[in-house]
Amino acid sequence: MKAQLGFTRRTFAIGVTGVLALLGLGGASRLVQEKPLTRPPGGQDEDDFIGACLRCEKCLEVCPAQVIVPATVEAGFLNTRTPTMNFKLGWCDYCKDYNGGSPKCVDVCPTAALKLAVDSTPENTIIGKAYIVKDWCLGWQGKGCRICLEQCPYDAITTDEYSRIRVKYDACNGCGRCEFVCVSLMSGSYTPGATDRAITIKPTQIVDFLLANEVNG
Numbered sequence: 001m002k003a004q005l006g007f008t009r010r011t012f013a014i015g016v017t018g019v020l021a022l023l024g025l026g027g028a029s030r031l032v033q034e035k036p037l038t039r040p041p042g043g044q045d046e047d048d049f050i051g052a053c054l055r056c057e058k059c060l061e062v063c064p065a066q067v068i069v070p071a072t073v074e075a076g077f078l079n080t081r082t083p084t085m086n087f088k089l090g091w092c093d094y095c096k097d098y099n100g101g102s103p104k105c106v107d108v109c110p111t112a113a114l115k116l117a118v119d120s121t122p123e124n125t126i127i128g129k130a131y132i133v134k135d136w137c138l139g140w141q142g143k144g145c146r147i148c149l150e151q152c153p154y155d156a157i158t159t160d161e162y163s164r165i166r167v168k169y170d171a172c173n174g175c176g177r178c179e180f181v182c183v184s185l186m187s188g189s190y191t192p193g194a195t196d197r198a199i200t201i202k203p204t205q206i207v208d209f210l211l212a213n214e215v216n217g
């Protein structure tokens with residue numbers, strides 16, 4: 001019976017070896033299916049990133065915007081201590097005013113876990129995408145807020161025919177400035193049921209899923 005299935009001691013050993021080889025952490029992330037996180041520029045291929053990142057925290061240390069933080073254990077075993085973006089603390093200007101305009105986090109990374117193409121620009125370096133929870137957004141509810149629209153450096157926020165706030169998906173690179181400045185849940189602003197700011201940056205694949213499934217109406 002074992003011969004029919006091709007399941008011999010030898011093939012079992014090869015299988016185990018294959019799994020162990022896969023347990024370079026990149027492969028493990030595929031097996032474990034950890035939640036994707038927003039990464040610094042150039043770290044958006046989650047499997048490659050998890051496999052290459054040493055958790056050395058050099059990128060955190062050099063970021064002039066101090067927008068990179070270590071992920072906590074709540075983000076999952078493989079994600080723990082990997083760098084993720086916290087846009088409540090700041091936003092990423094791609095080191096426009098530092099280091100000759102070259103992203104410091106990418107330059108300091110010793111393993112190329114963060115890597116960018118030579119022709120990369122802030123416009124084509126996509127950290128993630130902005131996503132609005134409409135029920136929490138003061139601009140969506142007709143309360144006149146336009147702060148994120150006014151402060152987006154890439155003109156990626158607009159209004160629709162009803163003057164409601166909208167993200168221009170293709171123009172957004174996930175810099176995080178909108179989340180940083182959003183007044184929802186700040187300055188005494190309270191929207192019933194809100195647990196976060198109305199606009200947040202999420203990994204592109206998560207925003208694609210939310211938009212495709214119209215989770216937010």
Ligand code: SF4
Pocket residue numbers: 040041062063064065066067068091092093094095102103104105106
């Ligand atoms: S590009 Fe610069 S500002 Fe942006 S996360 Fe990296 S070090 Fe920070």
Ligand code: SF4
Pocket residue numbers: 129130151152153154155156157167171172173174175176177178179201
């Ligand atoms: S919408 Fe937000 S994340 Fe996107 S480019 Fe504008 S400020 Fe940056």
Ligand code: SF4
Pocket residue numbers: 132136137138139140145146147148149165181182183184198199
């Ligand atoms: S700043 Fe926040 S509350 Fe105001 S319009 Fe933008 S997403 Fe909505």
